Amino acid sequence: MPLPKVVPFRNEAGISQALVQRLGDAGKKYGLGAIFPFSIDKICVAEWVHLKCRYGCNNYNTNWCCPPATPNPEKVRSILSEYRSALLLVGSKSCSDFYRNNQQKRAGQVRCWKGTLSLERMLFLEGYYKSFSLVGECCALCKECAFPESCRFPQEKRPSVESFSIDVIGTLKNLGTTSKVATHTKDTFNYYGIILLE
Numbered sequence: 001m002p003l004p005k006v007v008p009f010r011n012e013a014g015i016s017q018a019l020v021q022r023l024g025d026a027g028k029k030y031g032l033g034a035i036f037p038f039s040i041d042k043i044c045v046a047e048w049v050h051l052k053c054r055y056g057c058n059n060y061n062t063n064w065c066c067p068p069a070t071p072n073p074e075k076v077r078s079i080l081s082e083y084r085s086a087l088l089l090v091g092s093k094s095c096s097d098f099y100r101n102n103q104q105k106r107a108g109q110v111r112c113w114k115g116t117l118s119l120e121r122m123l124f125l126e127g128y129y130k131s132f133s134l135v136g137e138c139c140a141l142c143k144e145c146a147f148p149e150s151c152r153f154p155q156e157k158r159p160s161v162e163s164f165s166i167d168v169i170g171t172l173k174n175l176g177t178t179s180k181v182a183t184h185t186k187d188t189f190n191y192y193g194i195i196l197l198e
């Protein structure tokens with residue numbers, strides 16, 4: 001798997017390099033190839049992201065980790081105001097997987113989901129008691145989400161990054177890097193998770 005094309009960010013989160021290294025090693029087991037601490041004010045929240053969820057996405061109103069079950073942009077801004085720093089988690093996968101709706105795609109999503117939660121747990125045990133995950137892509141822990149019935153794995157339920165109306169490309173620009181949109185099935189694309197830290 002090629003490493004994501006992102007430059008290292010200055011450690012503005014005040015998190016030790018040794019811990020970042022340990023998180024990075026743990027994340028690699030789940031396909032998360034790189035982890036970068038950053039300051040929360042770099043996160044870009046935009047109404048248009050919510051619009052894209054609401055119009056044009058099959059997951060809208062079908063999953064506990066997607067809108068409208070997740071906080072609206074106004075609430076997201078309020079939640080982020082209680083944090084000072086975060087970690088960006090970066091993985092990459094083949095673009096051809098993006099258009100599939102099969103067991104292989106789901107297995108990748110579950111792996112990323114479990115990895116993100118595992119890192120959140122590590123951080124909690126290190127004293128980052130506010131740590132909270134926003135996971136890349138939609139929750140696929142169940143083959144079909146129980147929504148609107150009760151979630152089957154509530155302890156593992158987290159919002160997706162997109163459901164938080166986070167403009168990932170705008171956020172990456174704020175971090176001084178970019179992400180190319182994959183346009184061919186032979187391309188690889190990066191996906192991003194975020195752990196709110198403190």
Ligand code: SF4
Binds near residue numbers: 063141142144150151
């Ligand atoms: S764990 Fe299952 S029921 Fe809960 S949000 Fe994920 S897919 Fe839906």
